[in-house]
Amino acid sequence: MNRPLDSLTQALLDAATKAGADAADALAVEGSSTEIDVRNGTLEQAERSEGTDIGLRVFIGRRSAVVSSSDTKDSTIATMAERAVAMAREAPEDPYAGLADPAQLARDWDIEALEMCDPTDAPSPAELQEDACAAEAAALAVEGIGQVQSASAGYGRRQVHLAASNGFSGGYWRSSRSRSCVAIAGTGLEMERDYDGDSRTFQSELRGAAEIGRRAAERALERQNPRRPKTGAYPVLFDERIAASLIGHLIAAANGAAVARGASWLRGALGEDVLPKGLSLVEDPHRPRIAGSRPFDAEGLPTQARALVEDGVLTGYTLDLANARKLGMEPTGNAARGTSGGPSPTPWNLALTQGDKSRQELIAQMGSGLVVTSMIGATINPNTGDYSRGAAGFWVENGEVAYPVSGVTIAGNLRDMLRRITPANDARGWLSRVVPSLLVEGLTLAGE
Template identity: 40%
Template sequence: MTDLLPHLEAALRAARQHGADHADAVVIRGRSRSAMIRQGQAEGLRHAESLSLGLRVFHGRRVATVSGNELGRAALDQLAERACAMARVVPPSPDDGLADRPLIPVPASMVAGLDLLDPAAAPTMETLLDRAREMEDAALSHDGITNSSGASASTTLQDVALATSSGFAGQYRRSGHGYGISILAGTGTLMQRDYAFHNTVHQADLDSPASLGHMAARRALARLNPVRPRTGLYPVLFDPRVAGSLLAHFAGAINGSAIVQEASFLKDRLNDAVFGRGITITDDPTLPRLSGSRPFDGEGVACQPLNLVEDGRLHHWLLDSRCARRLGLPASNGRASRSGEGSVRPGTSNLFLHAGTHSPEELRRDIKEGVLITELMGNAINMLTGDYSRGGSGFMIRNGEIAEPVSGITVAGSLPDMFARLLPANDLNLMAGHHAPTIRIDQMSLAGD
């Protein structure tokens, strides 16, 4: 691993020489390969390398952020000079500043314990093509599968380094591997599409290409000849493929930036019962072999698990240092996310809803007529009020069993009400990339025929 920290230290020195009181800098360097097979033919072969350095400087009560993609001393000096010149003329921002409690030093054991770097050799382009072809061949072997939108395989390697003028310096590497396929069943106007994908840190944790191809084919075939249910109120189950989207809306509503701007329907609900009893939602950046894990956040603060919701009660906002200061809170809770351009804002790592005690089959057993949602589209979400409306497709539930496919429906409700009534199943699988198990919410509005 090339040591990127000396380049960051040079950037910080240059920033101080040009008048910065404090500064921090981040470098994100990535390499990736990907290959696609469509109808047996190779296309979309790609090899990419990227590097981005973000420098943030503080001058008095002002802050400026600039970015570049060169690590030479002259380029870093020019970057620092430009950042400091900007910081002298921008409006004051008194709540901006370095983190109050940086992690010094970064224990090597902490980085190693996250197991974010696959020790196996990265697959070659030929291997990626073979795996994509295996995926597509498996899907096309099913009767009724008529076309392919393509199967792809990819591998990535990323280096992340962060340093601050307060003494923090840390660096780690992250690998990534992924398969994906989109497949078509039926013909003409009756054609239906579905997909399967899997992304992991280690190759050994990936589902086999053939299993994903078969899964996509079965899903597409199951969607043939859909109907539209009559408009009404139904109990709704969200499949794990889409249940995580509800968590994404929740994360947006408790993001410190939204709370500071009073742009969230949860802005006055801290320490209130937002979910039902027994519901726990955790953001945990310390879980090994997961893509959201990290040894430190975007400001160099130690990463610790955080139960955002316990027994249904909302206990924390997602905070970086700026939002914590704006809200009068003691310090960041280690949720700063950082782009390669250097901008900082609160975010999540591995956010997940804890599993419940009942299986998906048990959750739907008493449903005489309901809907299982397997795909969502559109995004008519009002984060000020929590009004929720999205297009969807999936399957009817009749007498506790999954029945005919449905499409062209709109499911609507209110996120505060949905959060208060959701019930999780026991099928959470973080290694599958799911952030939530199957979720049941009763009495949602469904627009159909």
């Protein structure tokens, strides 16, 4: 019988104290996952994993060290603690290291309200294989699709428990089920591919496998016979599927670790306009059934709803304890960690204000320009925000999609780009990052 995770974390803390640690925190993660891939209607690959991982972080004054293991025997836990303390004694001092003050810790959270784990039975491997086969069959049934690169289905469930010598102890379960398909149209050098997929906390909300396969096929067909547009400055519409990556650069620049290192184009930008007036970027880690939801962070601090950007103005950074201390600010409850490393600041669920126009209406007002549906690589200067990425999508003429495009490079400066965005109203509300299609005027395109 598996040992309860709260018991494991307490055993780690006890061992750390016995080994001579001044303070410690411990993380235990137990989970299982199944991934199924099919090809030509038959099983190609099946992966099943399950296990328990434990991690221990110890402090000797302002020195710290982290150790981890997948062996939960008492003898291993004792050895881990002794090794961690020995490592910490040799580590350099960090004036910002340390656990949270007990007054900062999360208390009285309502885990049931977050609905982070589906209570229904896990699907069998046969059911997952049926999902993948149905997606593949639906894609191949679309005329013009020669093959399916991959059709997959998966399910995972895990339990997390965190405890620390400052008195914190808490845990939760999380689940997810997914379906995906990548379809290929054309042959030889004329092949084009595209995908569709979905992942949900509750299985009943997952989009149908046939719909996913069919949509992947339709997208692949739409990309056939691409051209390269002429080099110049044009409006660019970032499709909803990839618009979150553009906002992701803003989120990365507002990360407290980057700001504290001086490697962010948003350092010193608090109180400045970073988005158009009227747009806000709101974090809400308490949305039910969403992958980024959680009642507390990896340092035991309460998570909270907050506006990262409000009415276009940058109002805060994403901070864990150490980086908050470096910057002389309050932590925001955004620490994340695994069993083998220390905490780092990570944003939870984010939503950008949506606009009042549809994606099609924004395309109609573009005149001539580019709709980007996929991106390749990235060259981004973290200090200046200079931006360059390869892209593919569709060329727009006279406000209508004219032909598919590939082999184009988009260039600009993120600080300028983000202040010129116009959002559509097509964001998917069940994602962790709810970002609609975004129109940006006057970007440089390198084509023919």
